[in-house]
Amino acid sequence: MNVKTLSDKQLQVIILAAGKGTRMYSDLPKVLHKLAGKSLVEHVIDSAEALNAESISLIYGHGAEQVKDSLKERELIWCEQKEQLGTGHAVQQAIEAVNDSANVLILYGDVPLLGPETLNKLLEAKQNSSIALLTANLDDPQGYGRIVRNSESKIEKIVEQKDASDKIKQITEINSGVMVVDGDKLKQWLAKIGNNNAQGEYYLTDLIELAVLENEIVQSYIVKDNKEIEGINNKIQLAELEREYQKRQAYTLMTRGVTLRDPGRFDLRGTIETGQDVIIDINVIIEGHCKIGSNVTIGANTVIKDMTIGDNVEILENCILEKSTIAGGCHIGPFARLRPDTKLDENAKVGNFVEIKKSHISRGSKVNHLSYIGDTEMGENVNIGAGTITCNYDGAYKHLTKIGDNAFIGSNTALVAPIEIGDGATIGAGSTLSKNAEAEKLTFTRAGQRTLDGWQRPSKKK
């Protein structure tokens, strides 16, 4: 998503994120709540970066430590707003870094769906004037600042809901809050803003009247999609925008040819690359970055995180797969768990109630039922019987298990690591092995089977 700004002017972005989010009823600052696995404010930062912004200033206040910690990897100019005295006051905190000749774009940390395409339209609309507003027409404009236009439909001012007369409340065109202003003008006008209004706040929106006083034309762009300017104030709005965002991602995937059994029951919390003929059943969650080949089916209720999956792979229902690689032709599940650093080569099979951690399973090997395989290097065409456990942990250290090509491990075997099973070795069912097993031989640790004559079950005395 890299959309170049059309204007030659340098772009600087200021993101307002000082608010507490009282109605979230949470210890987490509002802008750190997550939408599709990414914090609200990071969605906004990503949009700003997609516009190639020269600098991004973040106005923070509530939950300062948490906000700073969670965004420490991002390149930001940090501007503290100790008291929240209004949107104008908030922008004032970032004024030092503003260049006179720049376009300054003001965004909100709690408006996550506003994308670079729309922002570019706003920048285009600004043309050679010194200010442009992003507005919207809403069926229910309640709560928003109203855009007041004159008889030539030029913008005259913005009136906040709390300061509005009944007549102004009838206006359905609203201020999204997002605007782009020339750096030098922003400095001049902000310095003139007062707080003589119903809320006793420094309103950023007062810039408009100041611009009009100087005979500036206030340009505007009306958003096509009102969801883009929606802010999040409570958990209901958070859930609604999450679904909306998921719907958009799902439609993008379907446009690329992915079959989603139900786009309403699909969640992508990250990014995904897919080949052709990928079929995803309901309630699948994809996280982090996943690469999925062609002709892959993913069964219902499966979670896939940071995975690389080859072609012709079948994943049945209820699997949890994380930070691992699955080569072409593998069969996984149902109810399989792959933990980080697992590598399955071509045509391997991992069946039900099998957990594999930090192991390499070579081509054609099968772990079909009820097993734990950890810290294991497994050769080709190995058959692991039901209930086989690699005992990789001695309470202090992890140890390796090596299993050679064509080995056959009987059911209910415990392999106490470190241990090596030779090529073609056969292990008798029910064995507990703590020493290496020789290649091509049968090894077992079972006691011989006995039958006692004349033995009777205990019974109660009458």
Ligand code: UD1
């Ligand atoms: C603002 C606009 C209004 C617009 C609406 C869109 C003003 C005066 N009004 O109103 O015209 O229709 O947004 O949602 O600008 N913030 C700070 N520091 C502050 C104040 C606010 O960081 O001192 C942040 C808030 O955390 C929030 C955003 O700025 O994310 C908007 O502030 P809010 O008080 O909600 O503005 P509104 O009253 O909704």
Ligand code: CA
């Ligand atoms: Ca608001």
